[in-house]
Amino acid sequence: MRNLNFIKKAWFFVAFFIIGVLAVHIIQIAYAESEENEKTSNETILVTQDYVDEKISQLANANEELEELVEKMKNQLEEMEKELVEIEKYGKFIPLELEEGQTLLVGDSGEIILRGGKAKAIAGEAGGLSDVTAGSGVDIITDQDVPLNHLLLISRDDGRGLKVVSSKAWVLVKGPYTIEE
Known part of the structure; x- marks a missing residue:
């Protein structure tokens, strides 16, 4: 136990x-x-x-x-x-008032419309101003009258443009341009 x-x-x-x-x-x-x-x-x-x-x-x-x-x-x-x-500057027509003796020279791809007055064409080294309104396919050459309200194309920057021969001329221009006295 x-x-x-x-x-x-x-x-x-x-x-x-x-x-x-x-x-x-x-x-x-x-x-x-x-x-x-x-x-x-x-x-x-x-x-x-x-x-x-x-x-x-x-x-x-x-x-x-x-x-x-x-x-x-x-x-x-x-x-x-x-x-x-x-680009915007060249994308629209700019109205210009030019005086007698002034020359408008437009750069490549420019466009001109003479709205009033008288002007003579200035052709470039490689041709004149293409008048697309006339539809004839003939260029306007130097010293020819620029017709009113015709769209003129400038294909090259080689001195093409117009010279004002009336006291005043009103022009619409699109693209690069210079005005010479």
Whole structure:
């Protein structure tokens, strides 16, 4: 019986020991979790200062590149706007009032319509003024009278145009031109 009593006591001590170890372990886990929850954001390090500095440097470099591209695009836009103004200038007829003795020289792809007054044609080195209104296909050559309200095409920039012989002449011109006295 004594053996039986000893076995019961041993069993009791072993069970008590196991329960004690488990209790200590559970308490440690609970205490550790509560400590983690008590940490402030200042104590929690997510990234290093070097990492943040590197990212800031990368963003600064990217920002500089973007600013350079924006500046380049602004310059291109300004150039295109200037070209557009030039194109618009040549895309519509401009009314001119010329006086006797003035010469209107028109560049390539230019167009002239004499609306009033009298003028003589000035042909270029490679031909005269193409009268598309007449429909005859014959060029108006130097010193021929320019007919009123006829559309005259200038195909080359070789000195073609007209010279005013009346006191005044009214001309519509499209394209590049110069007026000489």
